[in-house]
Amino acid sequence: MDVAFIIETIIKIVVLLLVFSALAGFGTYFERKVLAFMQRRLGPMHVGPYGLLQIAADGVKLFTKEDIIPQNVVAPIFKIAPVITAATAFMAAAAIPFLPEFTLFGYTVRPIISDVNIGVLYVVGVMAIGLYGPLLGGMASANKWSLISAARAASVFISYEVVTGLALLAPIMLVGSLSLIDMNNYQSDGWMIWSQPVAFILFVIATFAETGRTPFHLIANDHEIIDGFGTEYSGMRWGLFFIGEYANMFFISFVTALIFLGGFGDGSLLGALALLGKVAFLFFFFLWTRAAWPDVRPDQLMWLCWKVLMPIAIINIVVTGFVVMF
Amino acid sequence: MSMEQFQDRNVGTQNYFTVDIEDYPVTGMDKFRRVLKRTFRGELFVGLWVVLREMFKFDIHTVQYPKEKLPIGPRYRAIHQMQRLWESGTERCIGCGLCEKICISDCIRMDTRIDDNSRKEVTQYSINLGRCIFCGYCAEVCPELAIVHGGEYENASEQRAHFTLYEDMLTPVDEAIAQKQKEFPGFGAITPHEDERVTKTPLAY
Ligand code: SF4
Ligand code: SF4
Numbered sequence: 121m122d123v124a125f126i127i128e129t130i131i132k133i134v135v136l137l138l139v140f141s142a143l144a145g146f147g148t149y150f151e152r153k154v155l156a157f158m159q160r161r162l163g164p165m166h167v168g169p170y171g172l173l174q175i176a177a178d179g180v181k182l183f184t185k186e187d188i189i190p191q192n193v194v195a196p197i198f199k200i201a202p203v204i205t206a207a208t209a210f211m212a213a214a215a216i217p218f219l220p221e222f223t224l225f226g227y228t229v230r231p232i233i234s235d236v237n238i239g240v241l242y243v244v245g246v247m248a249i250g251l252y253g254p255l256l257g258g259m260a261s262a263n264k265w266s267l268i269s270a271a272r273a274a275s276v277f278i279s280y281e282v283v284t285g286l287a288l289l290a291p292i293m294l295v296g297s298l299s300l301i302d303m304n305n306y307q308s309d310g311w312m313i314w315s316q317p318v319a320f321i322l323f324v325i326a327t328f329a330e331t332g333r334t335p336f337h338l339i340a341n342d343h344e345i346i347d348g349f350g351t352e353y354s355g356m357r358w359g360l361f362f363i364g365e366y367a368n369m370f371f372i373s374f375v376t377a378l379i380f381l382g383g384f385g386d387g388s389l390l391g392a393l394a395l396l397g398k399v400a401f402l403f404f405f406f407l408w409t410r411a412a413w414p415d416v417r418p419d420q421l422m423w424l425c426w427k428v429l430m431p432i433a434i435i436n437i438v439v440t441g442f443v444v445m446f
Numbered sequence: 447m448s449m450e451q452f453q454d455r456n457v458g459t460q461n462y463f464t465v466d467i468e469d470y471p472v473t474g475m476d477k478f479r480r481v482l483k484r485t486f487r488g489e490l491f492v493g494l495w496v497v498l499r500e501m502f503k504f505d506i507h508t509v510q511y512p513k514e515k516l517p518i519g520p521r522y523r524a525i526h527q528m529q530r531l532w533e534s535g536t537e538r539c540i541g542c543g544l545c546e547k548i549c550i551s552d553c554i555r556m557d558t559r560i561d562d563n564s565r566k567e568v569t570q571y572s573i574n575l576g577r578c579i580f581c582g583y584c585a586e587v588c589p590e591l592a593i594v595h596g597g598e599y600e601n602a603s604e605q606r607a608h609f610t611l612y613e614d615m616l617t618p619v620d621e622a623i624a625q626k627q628k629e630f631p632g633f634g635a636i637t638p639h640e641d642e643r644v645t646k647t648p649l650a651y
Contacts, residue, residue, distance in 0.1 A: 156508075157506075186504055412490075413494075
């Protein structure tokens with residue numbers, strides 16, 4: 121392994137961390153603004169022009185706030201839980217190609233940290249490990265709301281992992297590879313969403329559960345269980361949960377766009393812009409649904425997963441199998 | 447809409463309509479049918495459309511409070527003001543003491559003396575706003591329309607007892623002469639068409 125490769129990888133990792141931490145911050149601003157406009161409000165307006173510096177103000181606040189470790193919590197686990205959420209979210213990004221290859225000063229840059237041959241499996245798997253953040257944080261918090269939230273987190277994530285996996289299986293069978301770049305290239309003559317519409321819908325539903333966004337926002341449901349697993353957290357530890365959640369939303373938008381919506385196409389500049397546009401739309405969709413839809417109950421969520429989505433996913437796989445075979 | 451509908455308590459005679467609530471499904475097949483109907487009727491998209499439409503309409507209802515304020519009703523009863531006469535600018539209060547007497551929370555305290563022209567003159571006048579309940583009785587009882595309510599509703603104090611003095615409440619004299627003083631249209635004030643209704647007392651029959 122030569123030095124240039126190592127340096128390049130480290131630079132890529134640093135860029136990715138910086139860009140997506142910043143994007144996570146910007147995502148909160150964007151979310152507040154979009155939700156506000158949809159609800160006929162103005163959103164943040166006072167810090168900076170149109171409230172743009174609100175992100176900086178929030179950052180300063182999170183960094184300088186006291187990091188409270190309450191009595192009776194299991195301190196080591198309580199402290200490590202937010203790190204797990206943020207770390208796994210960023211680790212999952214290692215196998216995602218964020219842009220097509222491009223040449224910078226005569227040097228070909230591949231904007232993917234590592235094109236492992238089990239890309240999709242890796243991304244989905246590592247994102248699933250993020251479950252331990254809410255689970256451990258909630259159980260270590262010595263707080264009833266947190267405990268309920270931890271139980272919900274475990275049940276929701278594990279159930280919807282099944283749907284995610286099964287929904288992705290059908291496109292994987294068509295492509296015959298687990299690399300996200302291969303997936304992208306496979307769609308040069310037609311987006312996957314047209315050949316696998318059912319898998320797309322199932323996957324989108326599952327992503328809402330995996331990222332804990334609104335129709336399935338029950339692991340940190342403010343009006344039922346305060347902030348769920350985050351109730352006892354303060355300062356930057358709570359901020360890490362937040363960064364993890366928003367980074368996850370961005371990454372899962374990338375994955376959805378790459379697998380189902382044609383990705384970056386042929387790799388031209390236009391294709392790259394199209395990918396960013398698709399990701400932006402998917403991210404906007406996360407916010408949009410939050411303004412429009414109510415939350416479902418945990419039991420309804422379980423019902424939906426095991427009795428509706430999973431059978432449909434299996435039927436979809438069987439049908440796809442027959443199509444591939446004959 | 448008129449208030450008539452709401453004041454009529456004879457339930458059943460108004461033009462109410464009942465909301466259509468379907469019977470709760472009991473059999474498995476009915477439940478399954480309801481799921482199918484809800485899944486494919488596209489209600490979720492109606493919700494999405496509604497909020498998107500609102501976003502593009504950009505019909506913002508926010509009032510950025512400290513910078514913008516909603517107008518308050520002219521009859522709103524906030525901090526008191528002491529009025530002056532329109533042309534001469536002399537103080538309207540004649541020191542009759544009715545406001546002090548009627549105040550139900552006993553928060554007006556005043557003192558008077560007879561001045562050189564043998565007229566009563568107010569020497570001390572203060573209202574304890576910590577006790578005042580802004581009931582408006584003082585403004586209503588005042589025979590001279592001297593004490594009225596103003597529109598200043600943003601008050602803060604370090605302690606419960608917070609006094610406002612006569613000088614603070616009194617309209618500045620130049621403002622009164624320039625006819626900028628606002629009359630209070632609330633309870634106890636003159637009604638709008640008072641001029642037409644007043645009949646002069648005949649002096650001789
Ligand atoms: S508003 Fe009522 S409570 Fe306040 S000073 Fe007048 S009479 Fe007293
Ligand atoms: S009732 Fe009116 S005129 Fe009489 S003392 Fe009070 S403010 Fe003055």
